Amino acid sequence: MSELNDPSRPAASVVIPVFNTSAYLERAIDSVLGQTFADFELLLLDDGSSDGSSEILDRYQAADSRCRVYHWPNRGIIATRNEGNRLAKADIIILMDSDDICMPDRFEKQLRYLEENPDCVAVGSKILLIDTEDLPITEMGNKFSHEEIDSTNMSGDSIFFQPTVALRKAAVEQVGGYREEFPCAEDFDLFLRLAEIGKLANIPEVLLKYRQHLSSIGYLHGNKQADSATRAITDACQRRGIDYKKLSLRPQPAKDRQDIGDAYIKWSWWALKAGHLQTARKYALKAVKEQPFTWGAWRLCVYVLRGH
Numbered sequence: 476m477s478e479l480n481d482p483s484r485p486a487a488s489v490v491i492p493v494f495n496t497s498a499y500l501e502r503a504i505d506s507v508l509g510q511t512f513a514d515f516e517l518l519l520l521d522d523g524s525s526d527g528s529s530e531i532l533d534r535y536q537a538a539d540s541r542c543r544v545y546h547w548p549n550r551g552i553i554a555t556r557n558e559g560n561r562l563a564k565a566d567i568i569i570l571m572d573s574d575d576i577c578m579p580d581r582f583e584k585q586l587r588y589l590e591e592n593p594d595c596v597a598v599g600s601k602i603l604l605i606d607t608e609d610l611p612i613t614e615m616g617n618k619f620s621h622e623e624i625d626s627t628n629m630s631g632d633s634i635f636f637q638p639t640v641a642l643r644k645a646a647v648e649q650v651g652g653y654r655e656e657f658p659c660a661e662d663f664d665l666f667l668r669l670a671e672i673g674k675l676a677n678i679p680e681v682l683l684k685y686r687q688h689l690s691s692i693g694y695l696h697g698n699k700q701a702d703s704a705t706r707a708i709t710d711a712c713q714r715r716g717i718d719y720k721k722l723s724l725r726p727q728p729a730k731d732r733q734d735i736g737d738a739y740i741k742w743s744w745w746a747l748k749a750g751h752l753q754t755a756r757k758y759a760l761k762a763v764k765e766q767p768f769t770w771g772a773w774r775l776c777v778y779v780l781r782g783h
Contacts, residue, residue, distance in 0.1 A: 485541075487515040487586060487641070488563030491571045492555040495526040498607075499574035499686060504535055504542075506576045512583040515569070517542045520559050523549030528573075553661045557652045563644055572638040576605070576684040584678055585641040595621075596673030597642035597666065599635050600682035604745070606754065607688050612742050613749035614681055621674040628667055629711065631704055631724040635675060637662040639683045646673055660703035667711040689738060736765030736772065743775055755779045 489507055493500065507517055519532045519542060529546060536544040545562070560568060567589060569582060581600070588598050601616035618624050618634040627634040650668040657664040666675065705724065712719040743758035759779040762772040 484564045485514055485516045486512075486565060487567045487569050487582060488565040488644075489515050489517045489569045489571055489582075490520070490556070490559035490563060491518065491573050492520045492522055492552055492559065493524060493528050493532060493573045494522045494549070494552070494555075495524050495528060496573040497524070497527040497531060500528055500531050502576055502609075503571065503573050504531075506579075507571060508535075508539055508541070509579060510577065510582045511580045512586060513541075515541060515582065516564060518559050518562055519544045520555050521546040522552070522555045523547065553653045553655050553658070556661070560644065560647055560652055566644055567641055568644050568647065569641045570637055570639075572686075574686045574688070575638045576609075576686075578682045578684070581639075581682040582641075584680070584682065588676065588678060589641060589643070592674070592676065594674050595676050596646035596669050597635075597640050598676045598678060599639040599641075600678040601680060602636050602639060602683050602685040603681045604687050604742075605684045606742065606757075607686070609684070610754040610757065611746070611749070611751045612687060612754055613745040613751070615685075616677055619677045619679050621670070621676060624675045624677060625667075625670040628663065628670070629708060629717075629722060631701075631708060633663050633666075633704070635666050635677065636683070636685060638685065639677075640666075642669065643673075657703040657707050659700035660707055663704050664707035664710070667707055668714075671711075671714065687742065689735060734765075736762050736769065739765060740771060740775055743779065747775075747779055752779070752782055 491503065519535065521529050521532055521544065532544045536542040567586060569585070571577065585598050589595060601614055603614050604612035606612060616634060616636065618627050624635050646669055649672060650665065653661040653665055669675065708722065708724070709719050712722070739758040739762035743755045743762060746754035746758065756779050759776045763776055766772045
């Protein structure tokens with residue numbers, strides 16, 4: 476990786492915003508520090524945590540010189556992400572969330588891809604959805620070329636998962652970073668703008684375990700996320716000279732906070748179809764407890780008991 480090996484600075488800057496994720500934080504950081512590619516700095520940005528996350532971060536900083544910890548009062552995720560990009564010393568920024576898990580060779584493969592494809596400004600990967608106990612749910616991410624990714628994004632159905640992405644710092648600076656006017660979809664907006672100055676790509680391998688839980692933005696703020704995504708697409712259409720009315724967009728959520736039982740049913744079906752019977756059974760039972768008078772939950776249980 477010759478172009479990445481500048482001895483005066485790390486080859487990559489890994490940026491992890493942290494806000495009250497102590498239950499998952501150590502697994503996330505360990506998966507970064509255990510990478511097969513080790514020439515990176517790890518920026519751990521504590522955005523006013525109050526659950527013990529701050530103390531965990533300080534322990535890692537004392538134990539590994541690659542860790543740089545920053546504490547500040549809560550600013551919000553967009554300001555925190557932008558500050559992380561500003562603090563990054565390397566030309567390549569690797570994005571990561573504080574509740575997910577990197578596969579051991581993620582950095583090695585993504586840095587090699589960026590070196591071999593100089594026209595690519597950001598590269599992601601497939602993901603394996605996991606639950607709060609690390610049980611597998613299903614794999615996602617079946618679009619790999621720039622054209623597939625960008626057209627899918629423009630339809631409103633994102634296929635570029637932020638915590639899987641490694642990108643070029645210069646490209647992020649060129650398009651202006653994350654924008655506050657697109658809350659809950661600031662990453663989606665960024666990727667639309669990056670696609671206009673270079674190529675996006677997904678490596679066709681699972682390089683990240685992506686955690687699902689009911690406190691995530693997608694489950695708590697579905698309508699806000701969908702509204703911001705729609706406005707980001709409208710904005711992209713104006714920049715690209717596209718008639719927004721001719722796009723086929725996915726429907727927005729009917730409600731902001733997703734019903735717990737509905738989430739359990741979805742996870743169980745996903746896991747069943749992926750062959751993860753333990754996970755499917757776990758969430759089928761949870762769905763029945765949440766929705767005991769719903770035919771959909773009982774129908775799911777029948778299929779799970781049959782194992783198909």
